[in-house]
Amino acid sequence: MASGQARLRGPVRIVGAGLLGASLGLALRARNIDVILADASPSTLALAIDYGAGRKAEPGDAPELIVVCVPPDVTAVTVAAELANYPEALVTDVASVKLAPLAELRAMGADLTRYIGSHPMAGRERGGAVSARADLFDGRPWVIAGHDKISYRRAAPLESLVLDLGAIPIEMDAADHDASVALVSHVPQVVASLLAARLVGASDSAVALAGQALRDTTRIASSAPELWVQILAANSASVVEILQEYRQDLDAVIEALASPTANGARRTIADTIAGGNAGVTRIPGKHGQALHFSQLMIKVSDSPGELARLLTEIGAAGVNMEDLRLEHSPGAQFGLAEISVLPQAELALAAELAAGGWEIVGATA
Amino acid sequence: MASGQARLRGPVRIVGAGLLGASLGLALRARNIDVILADASPSTLALAIDYGAGRKAEPGDAPELIVVCVPPDVTAVTVAAELANYPEALVTDVASVKLAPLAELRAMGADLTRYIGSHPMAGRERGGAVSARADLFDGRPWVIAGHDKISYRRAAPLESLVLDLGAIPIEMDAADHDASVALVSHVPQVVASLLAARLVGASDSAVALAGQALRDTTRIASSAPELWVQILAANSASVVEILQEYRQDLDAVIEALASPTANGARRTIADTIAGGNAGVTRIPGKHGQALHFSQLMIKVSDSPGELARLLTEIGAAGVNMEDLRLEHSPGAQFGLAEISVLPQAELALAAELAAGGWEIVGATA
Numbered sequence: 001m002a003s004g005q006a007r008l009r010g011p012v013r014i015v016g017a018g019l020l021g022a023s024l025g026l027a028l029r030a031r032n033i034d035v036i037l038a039d040a041s042p043s044t045l046a047l048a049i050d051y052g053a054g055r056k057a058e059p060g061d062a063p064e065l066i067v068v069c070v071p072p073d074v075t076a077v078t079v080a081a082e083l084a085n086y087p088e089a090l091v092t093d094v095a096s097v098k099l100a101p102l103a104e105l106r107a108m109g110a111d112l113t114r115y116i117g118s119h120p121m122a123g124r125e126r127g128g129a130v131s132a133r134a135d136l137f138d139g140r141p142w143v144i145a146g147h148d149k150i151s152y153r154r155a156a157p158l159e160s161l162v163l164d165l166g167a168i169p170i171e172m173d174a175a176d177h178d179a180s181v182a183l184v185s186h187v188p189q190v191v192a193s194l195l196a197a198r199l200v201g202a203s204d205s206a207v208a209l210a211g212q213a214l215r216d217t218t219r220i221a222s223s224a225p226e227l228w229v230q231i232l233a234a235n236s237a238s239v240v241e242i243l244q245e246y247r248q249d250l251d252a253v254i255e256a257l258a259s260p261t262a263n264g265a266r267r268t269i270a271d272t273i274a275g276g277n278a279g280v281t282r283i284p285g286k287h288g289q290a291l292h293f294s295q296l297m298i299k300v301s302d303s304p305g306e307l308a309r310l311l312t313e314i315g316a317a318g319v320n321m322e323d324l325r326l327e328h329s330p331g332a333q334f335g336l337a338e339i340s341v342l343p344q345a346e347l348a349l350a351a352e353l354a355a356g357g358w359e360i361v362g363a364t365a
Numbered sequence: 366m367a368s369g370q371a372r373l374r375g376p377v378r379i380v381g382a383g384l385l386g387a388s389l390g391l392a393l394r395a396r397n398i399d400v401i402l403a404d405a406s407p408s409t410l411a412l413a414i415d416y417g418a419g420r421k422a423e424p425g426d427a428p429e430l431i432v433v434c435v436p437p438d439v440t441a442v443t444v445a446a447e448l449a450n451y452p453e454a455l456v457t458d459v460a461s462v463k464l465a466p467l468a469e470l471r472a473m474g475a476d477l478t479r480y481i482g483s484h485p486m487a488g489r490e491r492g493g494a495v496s497a498r499a500d501l502f503d504g505r506p507w508v509i510a511g512h513d514k515i516s517y518r519r520a521a522p523l524e525s526l527v528l529d530l531g532a533i534p535i536e537m538d539a540a541d542h543d544a545s546v547a548l549v550s551h552v553p554q555v556v557a558s559l560l561a562a563r564l565v566g567a568s569d570s571a572v573a574l575a576g577q578a579l580r581d582t583t584r585i586a587s588s589a590p591e592l593w594v595q596i597l598a599a600n601s602a603s604v605v606e607i608l609q610e611y612r613q614d615l616d617a618v619i620e621a622l623a624s625p626t627a628n629g630a631r632r633t634i635a636d637t638i639a640g641g642n643a644g645v646t647r648i649p650g651k652h653g654q655a656l657h658f659s660q661l662m663i664k665v666s667d668s669p670g671e672l673a674r675l676l677t678e679i680g681a682a683g684v685n686m687e688d689l690r691l692e693h694s695p696g697a698q699f700g701l702a703e704i705s706v707l708p709q710a711e712l713a714l715a716a717e718l719a720a721g722g723w724e725i726v727g728a729t730a
Contacts, residue, residue, distance in 0.1 A: 210648045
């Protein structure tokens with residue numbers, strides 16, 4: 001999260017208290033900005049308020065900014081209602097597609113001088129306020145999709161929001177946005193889902209051989225169908241264009257593998273893998289994230305209370321543990337605790353733990 | 366690594382001192398087994414010896430077991446040479462395909478009564494002795510591909526090797542092995558490479574939006590073309606069969622997305638994502654075990670010692686914690702501890718913790 005005085009005055013009204021809405025609320029509350037939460041489901045709303053993501057709406061609320069965090073299919077109609085109900089507020093949305101809501105709002109005759117779409121490139125496999133995190137947007141790109149009906153000045157509160165959250169504002173029109181996310185998000189979803197679907201009829205002995213490669217390539221295949229039908233349908237033109245190119249390449253590989261000794265077949269296969277090598281180098285590193293933690297790997301013997309003892313000692317050392325992951329292999333006599341701490345705390349903690357008899361088997365910056 | 370006395374007496378001769386050969390050498394040396402290293406490249410050999418993965422061959426060496434760790438294209442010819450040079454030794458290989466080397470050896474008239482293929486399901490994106498790890502095989506499945514020419518008794522040193530390394534022996538014939546790895550490893554490689562290749566011509570602003578989803582789905586696309594041409598060509602029949610089914614599903618998605626408002630189009634898209642959901646559930650947990658754990662999500666307040674107190678109480682309840690993941694959001698006043706336990710322990714533990722005042726905010730089976 002960015003430091004210093006918040007740019008937004010608030011209040012900020014958030015409509016839809018799922019993962020994104022509740023995370024947004026937590027992050028803004030942490031900056032002492034008044035957050036008004038609304039959700040079609042009273043229980044979802046109550047949960048997000050319990051989590052500290054904001055308060056209920058009250059008569060007379062005059063939000064500076066309204067952020068609509070609802071599924072793509074109902075984004076335009078929700079934005080239109082908010083524009084009508086709060087005639088002073090700037091309204092944005094965070095849907096994964098940007099052309100469709102803008103076109104729908106135009107068709108409805110909504111006041112586009114107070115609407116600007118946006119899209120934070122942040123999310124998690126698990127949804128709901130229960131998975132919300134105040135640091136979800138930290139260092140992440142956040143697309144601001146301008147259009148010809150809104151002035152730069154009127155859109156200012158959205159840029160303030162993005163900067164207050166420590167995210168990186170990226171200006172891009174709706175068409176460029178939709179083509180870009182088709183490539184980096186929507187097509188990968190289709191490709192991963194189709195791959196994972198091949199496992200449905202597989203034998204137990206085959207899936208028993210699965211390793212990290214399969215887990216990584218299919219991780220996003222556990223995403224929710226309801227949401228993805230909306231996203232893919234709303235961005236179908238861009239997605240289809242890329243999938244058709246993908247299919248051409250796939251056909252070439254299938255043809256080469258069907259006759260692997262034919263002239264040029266090995267060349268085609270090599271070009272496919274080499275093309276992937278070249279593509280991967282285009283992906284920016286994790287340097288988008290504002291905070292980097294250091295990890296210490298500590299050997300923890302497989303006897304009761306050992307991990308608790310380790311955590312007690314870390315607490316006693318006055319070090320704030322940012323994350324903890326336990327690797328525990330049933331065949332081994334010990335587990336590995338991966339402790340994430342701020343880089344400046346790493347050396348002192350390592351020294352303290354080593355002095356206490358803990359074996360540090362690795363460290364990554 | 367498994368505990369107790371090593372089953373192998375040694376020496377073990379390792380031919381090929383790359384990632385797998387050097388890792389094998391490190392793991393065996395850690396168990397005080399004499400390791401003889403050989404490599405076609407003197408500098409690769411010297412590096413692996415420097416790393417402590419074994420020693421040079423000497424006249425009169427009489428290895429109990431020879432492990433051939435060379436690329437698939439030269440596996441059979443290397444195995445045949447080792448069988449001829451060491452007439453007392455059992456010879457195995459670790460190539461990613463098993464039918465092709467066996468067929469080549471048969472065609473060469475090699476002594477199959479002393480050869481048995483195998484395949485450890487372990488690896489890293491980075492190759493070479495410099496990336497070797499003694500724990501590379503720890504808890505990983507290791508396929509032993511028996512055939513009708515070798516006796517159970519003659520193959521015993523291979524099983525000893527697998528168990529000494531703490532890996533999990535899985536018996537499977539060469540055809541089953543090749544079909545299985547086509548599904549869990551070779552097709553994912555093709556799919557990831559083709560996806561990553563789509564990024565080559567992408568704009569900088571598009572790839573700037575890339576997140577963890579794209580990074581995960583394309584991570585293995587950085588693998589070496591030379592090696593993968595050999596693997597894919599050697600297992601082409603199994604790979605093509607799965608890629609053709611994949612293409613059928615892809616065609617259906619492209620057709621649906623080309624006319625997203627047509628009858629049944631949204632159903633096809635939803636089925637695609639849901640099929641991926643179902644496929645992902647087939648993948649066993651992290652340690653290659655068939656065991657499924659239940660998860661309890663427990664609220665842990667953000668004050669020192671709270672997590673240690675929770676873990677102490679879980680230990681006092683007599684429950685063995687299989688894994689632990691801490692979700693900690695800087696903005697929230699509490700973290701979530703995700704505790705993995707055996708399913709039969711879940712209810713009792715939940716009751717115990719609730720009685721102790723802990724708030725359980727979720728559970729997943």
